[in-house]
Amino acid sequence: MRDRTWLEEAVLLGSIVKWAVLATLAGAAAGIGSGLFLKGVAYGTESTAALALPYRLVLLPAAGWLTAWLIHRFAPEAAGHGTEAVITAVHRRQGAIDPKVVPVKALATIVSLTGGGSAGKEGPCAQVGSGLAALIARVLRLGPDDRRRLVICGISAGFTAVFGTPVGGAIFGVEVLFGGAIAYEVLFPSMVAGFTAYQTVQWFRVEALQVPALAVPNLTEPLFVKAIVLGALFGLIARLFIEAMERIHRLFERLPVSPPLRAAAGGAVLAVLALVAGSEYLGLGTDMLDRALAGGAVAALAFAWKILFTSVTLGSGFSGGVLMPVFFVGASAGSVLAPLFGIDSVVGAAVGMMAVLAGATNTPIASAVIGLELFGPGIGLYLAAACIASFAVAGHRSIYPSQVLKVRKSPALAIPLGRPAAEVGPVRLAPGTLRPVARLLRRVRYQPRQRPGEGRPAHRA
Secondary structure, eight states: OHHHHHHHHHHHHHHHHHHHHHHHHHHHHHHHHHHHHHHHHHHHHHHHHTSOHHHHHHHHHHHHHHHHHHHHHHOGGGOSSSHHHHHHHHHHSTTOOOTTHHHHHHHHHHHHHHHTOSOBSHHHHHHHHHHHHHHHHHHTTOOHHHHHHHHHHHHHHHHHHHHOOHHHHHHHHHHTTEETOOOGGGHHHHHHHHHHHHHHHGGGTOOOOOOOOOOOOOOOHHHHHHHHHHHHHHHHHHHHHHHHHHHHHHHHHTSSSOHHHHHHHHHHHHHHHHHHHOGGGSTTOHHHHHHHHTTOOOOTTHHHHHHHHHHHHHHHTOOOBSHHHHHHHHHHHHHHHGGGGTOOHHHHHHHHHHHHHHHHHTOHHHHHHHHHHHHOGGGHHHHHHHHHHHHHHSOSOOSSTTOEEOOOSOTTEEOOSSSBGGGOOSOEEOTTTTHHHHHHHHHOOOOOOOOTTOOOOOOOO
C-alpha cells in the first residue's frame, strides 16, 4: 500500500513539472506572437484613424476582399473569429492546427481591423497562441492528448495577452470548450501559460484593456435582486447577438459569389450602415466602451447597432475576434438599462460587459473572475449574480457553435448533450414535464353551478 502511495505522488509531481515546463513554453510563444500581432493592429488602426470618413468607407470593401482572399488562398482554417476554429481543432482533431494559420490569421485580422471591420483582437490572439502551441507539440513530438492540452493552454494565453487577466483568461480557456463544464485537467497548465503570456507581452508595451476602479455601494437585498434581473436581460441580449450572428452568416453564405467578393459585399453593407448609424460602430469600438465606463452618454440602441455591424463583419468573411464587440454590447446596454433600476450607469456598464460575455459564451465562472480582475472585488457579488442569471437565460446556444454542451440548463427541456451547440435544434419539453399539471387537472372536477333554490333531488323510496 505504501509503495502505491509513493508511486501516485511521484507520478503526479512529475506531471506538474512536465506541464509547468510545457505551459511556460506555450505561454512565452503565445506572448511573443500576440505582442507582435497587437503591435501590428495598433499601427494599422492608428494609421487609418486620421483619414476622413469617405476614405475610411471606401477601404471597407477593399479590406474585406483582401482579408477573404488571404484566408481562402493560403489557410482556409483561419476563417472565422479565431476561438471558434481552435475549439473545433480541440474537439475534432486533437488540437492539430496547420502552422500556416498563425501568420495568415494575424495578417488577415490586421487588414480587417485597419480597414474598419467591427471585430475584436482576442480571437486571433487565441488562434495565434494555439497555433504556436501546436507547433511546439509537433517539434517535441508530443502525443495527441498532450498536444490537445497544450493547444488549450494557447487559448488561455491568447486571452490573457489581450485583456491582462491571467486568472480569468486561464479559466476562460478551459471553460469555453464546453457548455456547462470545465476541463479541470488542463487548469494548472493553462494558469501557468496565462501568467507567462501576461508577463511576456509586457515587453512589447502594448496597451491592455483599461477600465476604471469602481466604487460600488454595499450589497443589499434589493440591489442583489436588481442585479439578477439585469443579468436576465443581458442574457436575452446575448441570445439576440448569437441569433444575429448565425442568421447573417447564413445569409451571406447563400450569395452565389466567391468568398472574397462576399466579404467585399459585406464591406459595402458596413459602409452604408456607417452612413446611417455613424462610424463609431466600426473597428474595435474602444471609444464607446471607454465612454460607457466613464459614465458618459450612450445611445439607447448602441448595443443593437454594434450587434448588426459585428454580425455583418464576421458573417461576410472579415477576420477578427468577437469578445471586444461583446464587451461593447454589454457595456452600452448596461449603461442604458442600469439607471432604470436605480443603479449607477458605470456599474451597469461593468456588469453588462461580463454578463453578456457569460451568456454569449456559456462561461459564467470565467466571466465573473475576469470582471473581478478588471474592476476589483467590490463588484464581485453583483457580477456573480448577473453572470449566472445571464448564463441561465441565454439558452443552450453559443457564440462559438463548436462548443460542446455538457449540461441542460433546465431539466424540463429535452436538449441533446455531448454535441456542438450548433446542433441544438428546436427546443422541446422533456418527456413527462407536463405530467404533474395533467394530474392536477384530472383532480379538478367540473361542478355545474346550481340555481338559487335548487338542491339535490329527493331520494325516492
